[in-house]
Amino acid sequence: MADLARLSLNTATVRERWDLPACIEGCARHGIGWIGPWRDGLAAYGIARAARHIRDAGLTVSGLCRGGWWTSVPRAQAIDDNRRAIDEAATLGARCLVIVNGGLLPDSRDLAAARARCLEGLAAVLPHARAAGVALALEPLHPMTCADRSVLSTTAQALDWCDALGDGVGVALDVYHIWWDPEVLAQIARARGRILGFHVCDWLQETRDLVTDRGMMGDGVIDIAGLRTAVDAAGYDGPIEVEIFSTRDWWTRDPDEVLAVMKARFERCV
Amino acid sequence: MADLARLSLNTATVRERWDLPACIEGCARHGIGWIGPWRDGLAAYGIARAARHIRDAGLTVSGLCRGGWWTSVPRAQAIDDNRRAIDEAATLGARCLVIVNGGLLPDSRDLAAARARCLEGLAAVLPHARAAGVALALEPLHPMTCADRSVLSTTAQALDWCDALGDGVGVALDVYHIWWDPEVLAQIARARGRILGFHVCDWLQETRDLVTDRGMMGDGVIDIAGLRTAVDAAGYDGPIEVEIFSTRDWWTRDPDEVLAVMKARFERCV
Numbered sequence: 001m002a003d004l005a006r007l008s009l010n011t012a013t014v015r016e017r018w019d020l021p022a023c024i025e026g027c028a029r030h031g032i033g034w035i036g037p038w039r040d041g042l043a044a045y046g047i048a049r050a051a052r053h054i055r056d057a058g059l060t061v062s063g064l065c066r067g068g069w070w071t072s073v074p075r076a077q078a079i080d081d082n083r084r085a086i087d088e089a090a091t092l093g094a095r096c097l098v099i100v101n102g103g104l105l106p107d108s109r110d111l112a113a114a115r116a117r118c119l120e121g122l123a124a125v126l127p128h129a130r131a132a133g134v135a136l137a138l139e140p141l142h143p144m145t146c147a148d149r150s151v152l153s154t155t156a157q158a159l160d161w162c163d164a165l166g167d168g169v170g171v172a173l174d175v176y177h178i179w180w181d182p183e184v185l186a187q188i189a190r191a192r193g194r195i196l197g198f199h200v201c202d203w204l205q206e207t208r209d210l211v212t213d214r215g216m217m218g219d220g221v222i223d224i225a226g227l228r229t230a231v232d233a234a235g236y237d238g239p240i241e242v243e244i245f246s247t248r249d250w251w252t253r254d255p256d257e258v259l260a261v262m263k264a265r266f267e268r269c270v
Numbered sequence: 271m272a273d274l275a276r277l278s279l280n281t282a283t284v285r286e287r288w289d290l291p292a293c294i295e296g297c298a299r300h301g302i303g304w305i306g307p308w309r310d311g312l313a314a315y316g317i318a319r320a321a322r323h324i325r326d327a328g329l330t331v332s333g334l335c336r337g338g339w340w341t342s343v344p345r346a347q348a349i350d351d352n353r354r355a356i357d358e359a360a361t362l363g364a365r366c367l368v369i370v371n372g373g374l375l376p377d378s379r380d381l382a383a384a385r386a387r388c389l390e391g392l393a394a395v396l397p398h399a400r401a402a403g404v405a406l407a408l409e410p411l412h413p414m415t416c417a418d419r420s421v422l423s424t425t426a427q428a429l430d431w432c433d434a435l436g437d438g439v440g441v442a443l444d445v446y447h448i449w450w451d452p453e454v455l456a457q458i459a460r461a462r463g464r465i466l467g468f469h470v471c472d473w474l475q476e477t478r479d480l481v482t483d484r485g486m487m488g489d490g491v492i493d494i495a496g497l498r499t500a501v502d503a504a505g506y507d508g509p510i511e512v513e514i515f516s517t518r519d520w521w522t523r524d525p526d527e528v529l530a531v532m533k534a535r536f537e538r539c540v
Contacts, residue, residue: 108491109491109496111449115452147450147490179416180421182430205418221379222379
């Protein structure tokens with residue numbers, strides 16, 4: 001079982017009821033030492049104020065969600081926005097900036113062009129990230145999100161992009177996105193030294209929505225402990241974020257209950 | 271553009287309104303030379319009667335849907351059922367029996383065990399298939415169906431299984447399931463000589479359901495013509511089935527309208 005000291009709250013898990021300061025206080029109250037904030041919450045609260053509050057509460061930022069989205073806005077705008085995201089991650093002392101790359105280009109069926117645009121954007125901001133000391137964590141997203149969220153779909157592909165980009169880039173692995181992959185264990189081993197984040201939740205047998213129907217660890221079919229063991233064996237000993245989008249269940253509950261269940265399930269299933 | 275003579279109606283496309291004899295008559299009326307029936311429709315109509323009707327209407331069976339489902343019933347039952355499916359495919363003179371392998375074993379998170387069960391089942395019925403002259407077409411299904419429908423998720427994995435099983439096994443490739451795959455073009459090339467079926471429909475940007483929200487060719491984001499060109503370049507010149515599960519749109523329409531649109535879109539987008 002994973003050490004509870006590695007547990008991080010990705011704030012999306014309680015986003016419908018808690019703003020960022022409430023998440024910070026909630027983590028402190030529940031003895032959770034890590035937090036994974038989102039940029040919209042940061043902007044609403046103010047970066048400097050958020051950084052101070054997080055530090056004063058004794059928390060550390062596992063990863064900032066998120067940069068990327070190279071394909072849905074003009075090239076220069078995406079690059080500017082990602083530079084700002086890098087600066088925010090530096091201000092927070094985040095272990096990484098999580099990158100969700102984006103889907104197809106507007107009115108396009110050209111996957112190769114979308115992937116090229118992503119790589120071009122990453123290469124453009126990488127010098128800024130290196131200078132700021134912020135690692136970029138490429139997150140492969142489930143293939144069902146390929147059209148509208150991520151043309152980066154597998155761990156192998158993410159590592160190929162890391163190979164192409166060089167130092168300062170690694171991967172964020174979320175069990176929800178990678179569990180089905182016949183190559184997952186081999187690719188986790190290949191990721192040694194490049195795993196910047198590890199996210200958990202669960203895949204529900206009766207999944208009703210492609211984005212917002214994730215399960216709490218233990219309620220689904222993913223062998224989470226098996227994947228965590230593989231990630232550990234590849235040398236990762238950092239924080240483990242719980243990130244659950246759940247319109248029908250967890251987003252409707254009292255966040256204090258969600259955090260209590262999350263801790264118990266982390267100890268039992270991760 | 272693909273030759274309209276290759277068009278096949280997978281009967282699932284109109285399954286809410288037409289039974290099998292209506293599908294046969296519909297194909298004949300619309301000048302469609304191929305049909306891909308489902309076993310439930312066959313059973314309702316009677317195999318011998320269906321085979322005669324299909325032949326008398328001048329149609330040929332592209333593929334029979336479907337065998338497989340190794341993981342959801344006891345081993346012996348799955349093997350018996352697949353032997354019957356093989357016999358039915360032989361009676362129909364089908365070009366192949368399409369195999370959808372099944373999801374995880376009941377109350378299990380063990381993907382490796384589920385995959386082993388599938389391979390064991392395939393190996394068990396393969397001598398019967400070879401003797402009957404029925405080719406088994408392994409269909410990789412989209413990773414979003416891994417838990418409950420197919421632990422066979424990619425073209426690479428399907429070809430690995432073909433390598434392991436030997437003669438008499440190939441692949442059925444459906445653009446809906448494989449389009450997102452960064453390896454898809456390389457794996458289609460690798461599939462040369464083993465492509466037993468090719469299915470088309472489209473991925474809708476705003477997909478609302480994991481199973482029954484497929485689009486008509488041209489209404490989504492898949493580069494269908496690009497994939498068809500790759501499949502042709504790999505030596506496939508057989509029928510191209512249109513298989514659309516669509517609760518919100520195509521299943522609600524008059525099937526004669528569906529077939530007319532399908533023909534027009536086939537000529538424009540495939």
